Amino acid sequence: MSEPAIDPAKFRQVLGHFPTGVTVVTARDGDRRVGLAVGSFFSVSLDPPLVGFCAGSQSSSWPRIREAGRFCVNILSAAQEEECRVFAGKSDDKFAGLGYDAAPFSGAPRIHDVLAWVDCALETVHEAGDHDIVVGRVHDLEVQSEGHPLVFFRGGYAQLER
Template sequence: MGQLDAPAVDPAAFRHVLGHFCSGVTIITALDGETPVGFACQSFASLSIDPPLVTFFVAKTSTTWPRIQPGAKFCVNVLADDQEQLCRGFAVSGADKFAGVDHKPAPVTGSPLLEGTLAYIDCTLEQVVDGGDHEIVIGRVQALDVAREDAGPLLFYRGKFGHPAQNA
């Protein structure tokens, strides 16, 4: 596809307009040796049913992704609407993100499966593609399940957590 001769897109306008798209929130977890690592991620999506693939995007400036990628396996933890504080803890760079966080090994990869999440998707790394200032990560689903039916998803809309109507 060719590039149109269009004026440059203002980064602030880009962020403002795309902030009107509501996204769910996940935490991507893995093991770096025996040390659990993870980061908050709102750019997660299903990609393919056959084969079963998911995708997420990670900033090239991430300090956690370089600790996850070499192991080639990770778990996507889909957050519930009562897990905002958990998400905020995993959004902080350099902190001990797993301090006080209950987790167990995911069934196939052994990556940390966080307690209380809505669902999990246990994956092996399929491919990483360049995406400008991000990397596009594609994972092959090895196992998945719904863990809770008693809560809704944690949503991110217009720079805030919650339900879109709350942030209008």
């Protein structure tokens, strides 16, 4: 049986109707900081505590995070759209002018003013098409703020109304 021909633009357009929260995954690569914006963060397991995210296999940041073996997921607030744009792009120093400290387990940058953070060790990576599915074992986590999340919906940032 042959694979169905799915138009990539239609695929993006249809799946864009599913809103996602936005995170920045950070790590320490030796003495350098690295980070990337991720819209595919999810809970995997309560016992053991596992989370996951998908990283593009063409990303220049993902191999450095993978090599570090530890990372911090920073769950962005609605006020952090600009930070997300920086981490979604290419820059020599995505952390310039950004407030952060070291996450307790990984030492990865823990961005100030995020809604929450999750500090992890890399558990496993599964290749899936043009992305890797990353599973991390949670070692520490905390809610920082009860504000609203940064949400991506239909190709742009959106506000969550309650």
